[in-house]
Amino acid sequence: MTVSITDVARAAGVSASTVSRALRGRPGVSDEVRAQIAAVAAELGYTASRSASSLASGRTYTIGVVAPYIGRWFFGTVLDAAEQILSAAGYDVLLYNLGSPEARKRFFTKLPVRKRVDAVLSLLIPDPEETDALLSLGVPLATTVGGARDGFVVVGIDDRAGAESAVRHLVNLGHRRIGMISGASGPLHWTTPIDRRQAYLDVLADAGIPHDPALEADGGYTVEGGEQAMTELLAGSRPPTAVFAQSDEMAMGALRALRRHRLRVPDDVSVVGFDDHELAEVIGLTTVAQPVAGQGAEAARLLLRRLDEPDAELPGHVQMPIRLVLRETTAPPSPRGPQ
Amino acid sequence: MTVSITDVARAAGVSASTVSRALRGRPGVSDEVRAQIAAVAAELGYTASRSASSLASGRTYTIGVVAPYIGRWFFGTVLDAAEQILSAAGYDVLLYNLGSPEARKRFFTKLPVRKRVDAVLSLLIPDPEETDALLSLGVPLATTVGGARDGFVVVGIDDRAGAESAVRHLVNLGHRRIGMISGASGPLHWTTPIDRRQAYLDVLADAGIPHDPALEADGGYTVEGGEQAMTELLAGSRPPTAVFAQSDEMAMGALRALRRHRLRVPDDVSVVGFDDHELAEVIGLTTVAQPVAGQGAEAARLLLRRLDEPDAELPGHVQMPIRLVLRETTAPPSPRGPQ
DNA sequence: AATCTGAACGCAAACGCTTGCGCAACAACG
DNA sequence: CGTTGTTGCGCAAGCGTTTGCGTTCAGATT
Incomplete structure (x- = not known):
């Protein structure tokens, strides 16, 4: 025994x-x-025995992490970084992968983390009901996605500023027909696509460029979606000379679509992404870098502090730095234009 | 309350x-x-309360997953798939990210999973001591990496056959100077690089092509490593006309190195990878596809079966299918050769 | 010398569940 | 009508910790 x-x-x-x-x-x-x-x-x-000790003490020394698709680079990276911080502090990580609707529903109705975790880090955007369920746990909550929400400590970036720098870069290069691949069809209450789009509109207006709805397409934040969106844009009567993709994955899809159309990047069309995906450098993608691992680590640290000193005043919202990384997919527009 | x-x-x-x-x-x-x-x-x-119920019953309904770098695509994908199966069966997943040596040491000395999990899925190759530590837990064990080991149910692929199909493809295209980017510097007891290399040697011998040690380079299974390795190969007096990279990530690094050297793929140099990384299709990389998610799911299923019926006879080793996926990075050698 | 003080330790009661066993109640049997 | 099974349920003893409180005892204080 x-x-x-x-x-x-x-x-x-x-x-x-x-x-x-x-x-x-x-x-x-x-x-x-x-x-x-x-x-x-x-x-x-x-x-x-953890079971015995947490039964007796009420503390579990376990932190729940809920995420959609941990297979995706962004979430995997956040999770990776958060786990390192948490386990170094003696906490274990309970992982819940809520990719499918069933899994998600199961989680929020049964709430298996109840009495099992000291805190929760959410990498997904909970709807109002789900938010209530999380709040009902009565433990500290954190998230690295989406905007401010009551009861959560959220660490994120300035989406507006990031998108602005990307679009402004294209404008400065001389582009005037600038398309955008967005992710409008995401979950509600997710402000990221909205903020990034607004920045896109603002920069255009600021540069005196009229907004053309035909230059916007939905890429659903996936590679395939990005490819389809780019294909749509190219099918228009006056296709863009540059494209701002709201994520690197969509940008990669766009690159693929461009290659299929025998268009050269950046000679014929410029592309700028958002995230600084680990393979962005490999592909030479110009993009807005955000500290993905840094956000996971910071969120974990904030949770730990909250557990250590429950009534210390902590910032409810942390902004991490972003920066435009210039690589090889952007250049001034070709004098002849695409096609 | x-x-x-x-x-x-x-x-x-x-x-x-x-x-x-x-x-x-x-x-x-x-x-x-x-x-x-x-x-x-x-x-x-x-x-x-899980604590109370597992204290009373001895069952934890929790499964531990240990992995190096969950941020990497391969591990993230396996984890994702395994988690889905396990949570659907009512099990929770405790995640241990053992990327750093300290984290790894901490885990195996303190063994925080003791009395906390009903089974363990290992995505890393434990050395003999670590293996003993895991065995001492007295719970079912599974792994999706490396070859057969006593006490583990391992689900994997036929590395030999996979590598053979890749190299044979290059031979059939007419290549005779075929390089390989391997990962020799990995952990001991990891048979994958050895098996794949052996297959490479076998196919060359079979085709009557003499083996040239100058055509082998170590890429450490990373993008950067692959890039360096390719650079080394190109620096040789007689560089290869085709390269077999033991992983897609190394292949991507190789592609980057080739672009830097202004060599065209596949016109000047052919490249074939291994894994079918999610972005392999985007890049158009010819590769050997293995069912990564499938392996995670299968390992999870086998663990569950073992927990359900502890003394049922289960296969100790499961082989998943592989297949060569032809895309756009391989072609017959240029008549003039590279450079 | 009598009293007071901490420090160091043991006792025993939780914590919230599971499970072997016992005990009714009732049905079916000879 | 007594006996033997079944079925449905409650009792109570754990499971391995944590923790408030009580006890002991050495040393400091009157």
């Missing part, structure tokens, strides 16, 4: 309570006894 | 044991009482 705390207590000639206090660094144990107990515990290979 | 099983019992006018049996579908409860209890539980929003 596995060794329990009473085994250690017996072997060390003390009571179980003393073992518990000694091993967790609680006061009320003399240094020599503490050392003795530590030695015995190590020799016996004792590890406290 | 949160509602406990006794609250439900009181509200339903029965004992706690009956509630427990009713809610978990155990026999010994009449249908009407069971329905009554279910209704009351639903109304009160009751969810059993």
Whole structure:
């Protein structure tokens, strides 16, 4: 059988309570006894049962992370970084992958994290009901996606500023027919596509360029969607000479579509993305870099602080820096235009 | 406060044991009482405390997944698929990200999964000591990487056959100077690079092509490594006309190096990868496809079966199908050769 | 010398569930 | 009508910790 705390207590000639206090660094144990107990515990290979300890103490030392598709680069990277911080602090990570509607529904109705986690990091945008469910857990909450929400500490970026720098870059290069591939069909309450679009409109207006709805297409934040969207844009009567894709994945899809149409990048069409995907550099994609791993780490750190000192005043909203990374997919428009 | 099983019992006018049996579908409860209890539980929003239930029953309904870098596509995809299967079966997933040596050491010495999980899925190659640590947990183990190991159910692919098909494809196209970018510097006990290299040697021998050590380079299974390796190969006196990269990520690095050298793919140099990375299609990379998500799902399923019927005879080793996917990075050698 | 003080430790009661066992009540049997 | 099974349910003993409180005892204080 596995060794329990009473085994250690017996072997060390003390009571179980003393073992518990000694091993967790609680006061009320003399240094020599503490050392003795530590030695015995190590020799016996004792590890406290988490179930028992969290049942007794109410603390679980576990943090739940809910995410859509962890397979996608963005979420995987955030998760990766968050996990490192959390596990270094002695917390375990319970992962819930809510890609499918069924999984999502199951999670929010059964709420398996109830009484199982000390905090939750959400990488998805909960609708109002789901938000209530999370709040009902009564534990600290954090998110790295979407805008401010009550009860959550959210770490994110300035989507407006990021999109502005991307579009302005195209304008400065001399482009005037600038298309956008967005992700309008995402979940509600997700402000990112809206903010980025607004920045796009603002920059155009600022440059005195009239807005042409035919230059907007929905790419659904996927590679395939980006490819379709670009194809749509190219089918128009006056296709764009430059495109701002709201994510690198959509930008990659756009690049693929352009290649299929035998258009050269950036000679015929410029493309700028958003995210700085790990492969953006490989492809040479000009993009707006955001610290994805940094956001996961920061969110994790904020949760930990909140657990350590529950009533400390913490910022409810943290903005991480962004920057435009110039690579090889943007250039001044060709004098002849595309086609 | 949160509602406990006794609250439900009181509200339903029965004992706690009956509630427990009713809610978990155990026999010994009449249908009407069971329905009554279910209704009351639903109304009160009751969810059993996992800590308490696993303390009492010994079952945790939790499965540990250990992985290096979940940020990388391969691991993220396997994890994603495995999580879906497991959570659909009512299991939670505890994630351990063991990318850094410290995290890895911490995990295997403290072994935080002890008494916390019913099974472990390992996406990394444990060394002998680590293997012992895992075995000492006394729970079913599975892995999707590396070759057969005692005590593990391993689901994988036929690395030899996969690499053979890739190299043979290049030979059939007429190439005779075929390079390889491998990952020799990986962890010990990892047979994949060895198997794939052996296949490379076999096919060359079979085709009567002498082996030239100058055509092999180490890419460490990363994009950057692949780029460096390709650069090395191009620096040789007689560079290859085709390259087999042991992973798509290395192949992408190689493509980048080739672009930097102003060499065209596939006109000047052909490249074939391994994995069928999600972006391989976007890039048009010819590669050996393996069912990555499929392997994660299959491993999860096998673990579940083992938990359901502990002494059923299960296959210790499952081979998943592979296939060569022809895209746009391979072609017959140019009559003039590269440079 | 009598009293007071901490520090160090043990006792025992939770924490919320599971499960073996016992005990009714009732049906079916000879 | 007594006996033997079944079925449905409650009792109570755990599961392995944590923690408030009580006890002991050495040393400091009157």
